[in-house]
Amino acid sequence: MKFRGAGVAAAAIAAAALHPWPVRADALPDVERDAVQVEERLALVESRSAREDEPAASRAARLFSEGETQYLLGDWQHAATLLASAVDEPAFRASRDYPAALFELADALRRQGACGAARAPYEAYLALGTPDRRPDALTGAVECAVKSGRPEAVEPLVAEAERAFAGNAPPEVRYLAAKALYGRTDLPAAVRLERAMAAFDAVPAPYRQQAAYFQGVLQIEQHDLAAAIQRFELCVGEKAIDDRQRAVADLCMLALGRVHGELGHAAEALGWYQRVPYDSPQFTDAMYETAWAYVRAGQHDAALRVASMIADLSPESPLAPEATVLQGHLLLKLGRYAEATDAYSRVINSYAPIRDELDAILSMREDPVRYFDELIGRQGKAFDVATVLPPVAVRWASTQRQVSDALTLAGDLDASRREIDEANAVSDRIDALLAKGNGLDAFPALRETYATAQAIENAAVALQGRADDAAYAAVAASVAGDARAALDAVHADRVALGRRLSALPRSAADVRSRAERLRGALDALEGEGFRLSYQLDDAKAAITGAEAWLEQHRAEIAADAEARTEFTGELRKHRAVVEGYEAELRALRQDVALARDAAAGTDALAEEATLRSAYAALAARELELLEAHRGGADAGALAALDRAGALAERLAAVRKRAEAAAARVAADATRHAGELRDRIAKEKLAIAGHAEALAAVQGDTKDLVGKIAYQSFSRVRGQFYRLVLKADVGLVDVAWARKRVRLEKIQQLSQQKGEELKQLEDDYRDLLREVD
Template structure:
């Protein structure tokens, strides 16, 4: 293309189209026939470059067969599989959902694989309901035994999460039949854990069925799940009240060497309660972790059965680098308390507070520490320990009191608590850090927050999907080629070839004008001058149109740079708006939190809140406008390579002006001499080539427009179908939101109250401890005084007795 432009420029130079200098005496001489032939040769050379570019457009864009639907599905499946293997679960789920929702894909050989990838991607995102839907469909299809086991293991996990157990036994029996009558070890272990966690069975039936599932795994000498199954059996014995059997089971695990092979990493169940503590839930563990948990459970059972010396020996075998080491120290202290060894118990608590000062055990450990110091008559240190608890938890308790006192309606309270803005995305910004640490460990709070988050995320996702669908349909209606970058690139290249061909036509017209200048009549010259002025006026704008790939790229970069500059300013404005939202939310929270402390006029407060709401709504409206502007900027940036507005009009106008000029010159060709006429014959041959190439350009454009229409029609059908689904989703989300808000609000409200009650109990116990220490110290002092007084009386009596005779003699005298 560059070579063609250079050739066309050379032709223009040879024609002498540049204006004459003021110092030149007269017009340039008319070119000779040889010079005109050279100019035509330059035009032909330029056309060869345009021919190469046109052939590239045809081979790469118009003559290439559009991929069939099967090929397109294979490509999407491959892209989804890559995203799945990379761990990009959202992208993978979107790609596979598009596939499995297409009716024609259900007969594809890889349909079951797509179902599995989609279900597992949803499971990784904790979308248990969606994962259960596609896993259940997959289990109902004829699939291989290995794939069936993979799907069933995940289905059991989802069933346990959702407490949906119907149909599971039938799936397990089918898996057993596919495996020759016996489940593979990994499937058997997942099934046994699922039975262990079931809450819909009577306790006796659950224990019997879980034990029957774990026993074969535990009795397998080289089984990968032997230790995990044995630990579960021990916990089942505890739940059944069989402490001797549980102790025996845990003793076997506790003496197992740390290097015992256990290839699989699995989760263990809720274990034995620790002394004075809550049920212990084991994390993901390996063989060493199984041994540590067995030691902890064994020590607790020995404590419960009064075998204190054995319990101390068991706890001492817990490694110092174990995550259970702080728990073992706390429980060792309780064992010493039971044995009456207060100093040894204090020593254990001292070590615990040294190695884990911020653990969940620390507050209770400090209370026990204060009590032990009291029993050791170290009253000053005991009071100091209690006061540390009071100073730590009393301010947080008061803060939560104010937080809970603001609004007694749990729904309103929780709605405000979870008011989500960009600057305040979760509850962590509204609770004191110490309270948050305790609140997030509450399962009810965690589940409630997750539920509200899922609802909000679903509503937001549905809204974003609706907006995206509207933008897609609008783009298909108004932008056409811009919605398909590949086709747009081919169309832009065809336009560049068309511009080059018009440049060639302009060179041919100049050659004809130079050849016919002498044979034109005065009237024709005047008419030709007018046509040239009209063409040159259009030529200024036409000359700025890109004709090479390099020029197209430079234009794209210029346009993208301008869009990026505006987008940066929009981002800055968005940051300011989010800051204003945060300020408004903070002001509203301050008004609510300090209402009981302030003495302001209620009417003034109401007026202030109305103004604040109006300002907040203004910020919200501005944010919506800014979001729309940024979305438009994104569209413009993606369309930066498209043709400028009016390009085709400029190109057509310039070509029509050249055509009128050529038509006028064509009427005078019969007056030329034979030697000059041969030059024009050559020009007509070159023009015929340009016309043929322009016809090919028009064909290429037509093909590209047809493909745009076909793709657009297919996409439109899919988008409209998805819009219908989204409308149903919106109605379902609205219904769920109304129901869940009340339930979630009450759950979270009561859970936060329990956290506050924990703090209240800690402070109360510490306050009582201070009073108890003071009272005990007073009693000790009173007892000591009474003891000394009794000793004094006794000594006086002894002195009286000893000196009675002396006193009698003295009296007789």
């Protein structure tokens, strides 16, 4: 008996330790008041969970409204995203807004430059036969057909546009139709020229300037230079109202200078060249051709001044070394041999090492075409000409139309591959999210409602514990012996578990606060990721700067070509390392994104449910033990026990209602997740089809692009060979000119010496006779 009393005392001491302050028996009114508040929060959650889901048609109508707003604001990318989602909804196709959504989607894509993507919505819109906005749709479809290189599609569209506009198609349509005819290489040359000229004749303002330029080009193709001059003068005479028209006017001025130069009209050619503005992209070409016009006119000093300016004003232009060679020729003609030698030497010192490096690059493999194929066909990385050629050669190669198109094609293929990889990553991420918690984690609003229902259960269980505490405080004093020990043990276990329960959220505000804490930690990780990306950008900039410095001081370090080549190779290796880090960082960011999806997810809620159930079971057991000792309690304790029992039933009902609300939310999430997973499965199939098509395109184009790259780089090497050869010949010409000058001077001195000796003989002839 003594031992039992010691156990009771120990349980009482443990209970006292768990309660730093005494539990009042009169705390039940506070619990009842808090229970009312919990019921009110539950009613709000029940109203949310009972709402009907937004129908697909209503959702599509809302997306269209939002997309149209972005379209009117000029946010083409955002508008296209929203409108595409609306158009893809089958339930929306019966809506009267469906044609408008198709047109605005196509127009938004066209304005972004995505004519390939705009083709399908344009065709779908035109197929509806809707008269509203049909003329604008035809105009956009014609523009996209021209830009996409589909001349066969232009004529039917133009014919339909003529019908839609009652024979008065807008200027843009007429201009685009004429431009498409100009590019019809499938037609016989004579037919193409005749039809294109007639089509450009029919183009009204504000496209008269562009039409006149193309007509001038067509006249040059027909070798009618006098007629070409008239067209180009008409082009220049049109008032330019925007940057595009000013650029066309600059082209026409340059063309007039060339045509007059071809006809031998030096003064007129110079006049047109000098009218090209200094801020025009054609200014360097105009200056170079001006220098040659002065040369043809025999004005060598003026030609030298212009040629000298080109290297200073446009040092990066491929014309700069040509102008330096011309400068050397002119200095040679003017007899300024030291300056001519310096000009030629600058070209040799700058471009001979690049020529040698290109030789090494193009001859480093037995089959150079196959080498470029391998470079271009590497998976996961676009063919970057900067990783193969020296910077100066890159600039020269990029100016060639073929290599520019080849590199653009390789870049587009790589971009497409990255987009497919990103699409797969996004679909995998969404799939993983939809699979978690029966889809609850994928829908933030539903997840928050579900978590709030769970928080209300936490609050109800906690209130039940407070009610048990009040009942325990009222009844426990009347319990003794082994019964008290059992009661205190259950009470101690519940209080200990209650400490863990107290950390759980009990309201929507608590749920949001916990989610914000988790997101804050992930935000810190993302911040580190951004800082690392900046560091990688800094490293890439340092590598680029080192390459630029190496190129800038090429002439100074020309003597150690082997060390320069080794250093260049090291820079390329470092660039590859940095690119590897970038790939790792992208993978880490994907992991952070997945962790963000899991933050405040349903996994934690499942653990909370286990803890809550254990606490509720202990609370019910404790109340059951208290009920078993009603006989020894006074009237006040019995009243407290009755109120606690009523509260337990009331809070159990709250928990049941909260569970039902959570179940409804979970069912909605499961249904939504199923619908989305079906759509994602279809999208994955489409992505797989795109990947196969892209692989086929890569296989078809890899060899072609490799050959184009090799041939273009070979041409660049040839240009450097010719450039250095011109400079070498110039140095030889300077040496011969100096030798010729010296020979002429020696001959002059010898002749002068002979004449002077003869004069001396004549002067002293009489004296010599007397001596004799």
